[in-house]
Amino acid sequence: MRNEFLVFGSPLIEQEEVDEVVDSLKSGWIGTGPKVHQFEEIFRDYKGVKYAMALNSCTACLHLSMLSINLQPGDEVIVPTMTFAATANVVIHAGGKPVFVDSLRDSMNIDPADIERKITPKTKAIIPVHFAGRACDMDTILDIAKKHDLKIIEDCAHAIETEYHGEKAGTFGDIGCFSFYVTKNIVTGEGGMAITNNQEYADKIKVMGLHGMSKDAWKRFSDEGYKHYQVVYPGFKYNMMDIQAALGIHQLPRVDSYWLRRQEIWDTYNEAFKDLPVFTPAPVAPDTKHAYHLYTLLLNIDRLSITRDQFLDEMTKRKIGVGVHYIALHLHPYYQQTLGHKRGDFPNAEWISDRTVSLPLSAKLTNADVDDVIEAVQSILT
Numbered sequence: 562m563r564n565e566f567l568v569f570g571s572p573l574i575e576q577e578e579v580d581e582v583v584d585s586l587k588s589g590w591i592g593t594g595p596k597v598h599q600f601e602e603i604f605r606d607y608k609g610v611k612y613a614m615a616l617n618s619c620t621a622c623l624h625l626s627m628l629s630i631n632l633q634p635g636d637e638v639i640v641p642t643m644t645f646a647a648t649a650n651v652v653i654h655a656g657g658k659p660v661f662v663d664s665l666r667d668s669m670n671i672d673p674a675d676i677e678r679k680i681t682p683k684t685k686a687i688i689p690v691h692f693a694g695r696a697c698d699m700d701t702i703l704d705i706a707k708k709h710d711l712k713i714i715e716d717c718a719h720a721i722e723t724e725y726h727g728e729k730a731g732t733f734g735d736i737g738c739f740s741f742y743v744t745k746n747i748v749t750g751e752g753g754m755a756i757t758n759n760q761e762y763a764d765k766i767k768v769m770g771l772h773g774m775s776k777d778a779w780k781r782f783s784d785e786g787y788k789h790y791q792v793v794y795p796g797f798k799y800n801m802m803d804i805q806a807a808l809g810i811h812q813l814p815r816v817d818s819y820w821l822r823r824q825e826i827w828d829t830y831n832e833a834f835k836d837l838p839v840f841t842p843a844p845v846a847p848d849t850k851h852a853y854h855l856y857t858l859l860l861n862i863d864r865l866s867i868t869r870d871q872f873l874d875e876m877t878k879r880k881i882g883v884g885v886h887y888i889a890l891h892l893h894p895y896y897q898q899t900l901g902h903k904r905g906d907f908p909n910a911e912w913i914s915d916r917t918v919s920l921p922l923s924a925k926l927t928n929a930d931v932d933d934v935i936e937a938v939q940s941i942l943t
């Protein structure tokens with residue numbers, strides 16, 4: 562057995578990031594400054610969009626997206642129940658009501674047919690989540706949005722590299738929101754990016770992300786001379802720091818090499834687990850690029866003598882960190898109490914919730930780490 566615990570989602574940080582952070586510290590400019598600006602520019606180019614706004618989390622990007630589309634009290638926003646809490650919480654923060662939708666069992670992505678069933682006159686937007694890095698069925702979702710005049714805010718927290726029919730995730734809807742949290746495909750510690758081709762949204766996000774102060778207020782202490790700012794909105798404290806961007810500007814250029822490494826690990830896992838009582842991830846759909854963010858096994862619990870949670874314990878005993886993405890939101894107490902949900906409401910999401918386990922899938926993993934993960938899974942399930 563391994564000596565050291567293999568931390569789930571531990572990122573690969575290289576010397577360039579270390580040097581760049583030190584450079585920020587020594588320069589004295591550690592808050593929002595030139596490195597944040599540089600990170601926005603290279604991310605904007607990577608995505609081929611007009612505007613990219615760096616904030617301190619994807620949650621902040623999603624929240625400001627809700628405000629940018631002018632969500633009003635009582636407005637409904639459709640979100641998958643199979644997602645991270647932030648996807649739904651931001652709707653509530655903006656005064657709206659999240660309306661949950663079931664997922665498809667094989668792709669684990671939001672079910673377009675269920676979206677249609679949940680649309681009411683109050684529906685304002687849809688937040689598709691490209692789950693684990695697999696693109697949602699955007700053709701169908703865009704058609705639905707067009708038909709009902711709905712906004713689309715893409716939750717791209719798993720989907721930095723995702724593509725669908727030749728287009729990049731985050732560019733389908735009105736705004737795309739990305740995360741650089743420690744477990745994500747590239748990291749800044751905490752951090753997020755909102756992208757859009759709409760100048761009005763870009764300006765709102767920029768202003769609301771920094772106290773509601775007029776554009777470029779961060780430059781007020783620069784060598785261009787002191788400039789007065791005007792407060793135009795009771796904004797938020799969501800700006801990214803240069804210390805964070807120092808990581809991002811070196812992580813982003815490695816996005817493809819990290820992706821290739823995760824693809825290799827993904828293929829190795831698929832091969833190793835194909836005869837076990839598990840469902841391995843569905844094949845990648847034609848004309849799409851999977852971001853390989855989460856490698857999720859669905860345990861075939863009907864054929865196993867242990868539960869999913871016992872499996873998690875057994876992995877931990879073997880010093881392998883694991884994750885659960887996710888227990889469907891409608892099974893959590895807050896949403897049950899406020900939205901009146903119960904078990905049974907979303908059968909596919911529950912089916913996934915009861916079986917899913919995420920295995921380590923970081924570019925940091927050595928071949929020996931990957932072997933340890935495989936050996937642990939095989940020893941528990943055979």
Ligand SMILES: *Cc1c(COP(=O)(O)O)cnc(C)c1O
Pocket residue numbers: 617618619620621644645647648690716718719739740741742752753
């Ligand atoms: C991580 C994650 C978020 C939140 O990202 P932060 O940068 O941590 O705020 C939102 N949605 C999904 C699906 C996520 O996995």
